[in-house]
Amino acid sequence: MAYTILKHLHMTTAYLTVTLFALRLLLDMVGRPGWRQTPLRWIPHANDTILLVAAIGLIVVTPWMPFVHGWLTLKVLLLVGYIVAGVFALKPAFGKPVRVVAAILALLQVSFIFHLAMTKTLPF
Known part of the structure; x- marks a missing residue:
């Protein structure tokens, strides 16, 4: 429950x-x-x-533990990347080209996080 x-x-x-x-x-x-x-x-x-x-x-x-289950470890690492890229994407101090690339990276990373969460397998 x-x-x-x-x-x-x-x-x-x-x-x-x-x-x-x-x-x-x-x-x-x-x-x-x-x-x-x-x-x-x-x-x-x-x-x-x-x-x-x-x-x-x-x-x-x-029973899933980070640093024991590879998919969960990668999910945590991608989460850190998503946060960093998201900060760059949303800070007005960075130029528009940097912000666009950071936004794309953030969305790609979160897509992969969702994939890992649904499949619980590593693609490699």
Whole structure:
């Protein structure tokens, strides 16, 4: 029961994380930086906190451990890359070319994270 609740909470918040990231990217790219003065500035952080708590809960109730299961280790490493690329993509201080490349990298990494989560296998 706890596993099912945690899994669905984790999946829902993961989808919401990507949706909020894409929305903020889109708003930036169309010249609407005003989102930074709205709740859209902090809502993703609250959602990501719930996502992280659900992930830790899943590790507690399942036998999967980072650095033991290769797919989960790669997922954690890709998550760090996604966060770094996301920071570059959303910071106005970086030029538009850097931000576009960072956004593409972030979206590619999160796509691969979703793939690993669904298949639980390494592609190599």
